[in-house]
Amino acid sequence: MAKLYFRYSAMNAGKSTALLQVAHNYEEQGQQVCLYTAAIDSRYGVGKITSRLGPQREAATFDAEFDFFHTAPAVSCILVDEAQFLLPAQVKQLHQLAHIRGIPVICYGLRSDFLGEPFAGASYLMTLADTIEELKNICTCGKKATMNIRVDANGKRMTAGEQIDIGGNERYQHVCGRCFYQA
Incomplete structure (x- = not known):
């Protein structure tokens, strides 16, 4: 089936x-x-x-x-x-x-x-x-990465913007829940 x-x-x-x-x-x-x-x-x-x-x-x-x-x-x-x-x-x-x-x-x-x-x-x-x-991935801190953050051209985290903004490593980082809330 x-x-x-x-x-x-x-x-x-x-x-x-x-x-x-x-x-x-x-x-x-x-x-x-x-x-x-x-x-x-x-x-x-x-x-x-x-x-x-x-x-x-x-x-x-x-x-x-x-x-x-x-x-x-x-x-x-x-x-x-x-x-x-x-x-x-x-x-x-x-x-x-x-x-x-x-x-x-x-x-x-x-x-x-x-x-x-x-x-x-x-x-x-x-x-x-x-x-x-x-599918598993790890955060830079070593924990399991479950979240994504968007960064600007200077590597600073963005906390506002359109939901969809196509990009790769230059725009996004994968992080664990703890790092997501602490970033």
Whole structure:
């Protein structure tokens, strides 16, 4: 029976690397996969899933208008990167794909933003996913990193701003809960 999976973590825990590995494993067995990423994430080029370790792969993109249920092809598995940017209706569509069409759907993303507020897509994934898995990362203090903070060009923590501001290591740091509140 197919399921909807949500694999989440703080930034830099290897979500995209894990997604690319899963795609490779399916394809090595002669099975087809369909990869999706958020159209707004252009850090490495639009429609590219890129690991900070280097591997990169083309992917279809989703935006606010995209309908997964009526667009997704019949494949062995659907893999979604940057799943925090999904809309609630899109998470429901992915849940339907797993349960009605029998296609496993594995989503990778963040749970919360730089202020500790949930992303809508992540909230719905936490509610509807059949399996929820945390990918681990560590804070500079050595504890498990569960949060993200946004920093300005001088490395100072930002405590206000739009929820979505695409960036990598130059804009965000992963921290534990204690460091999140002490920073």
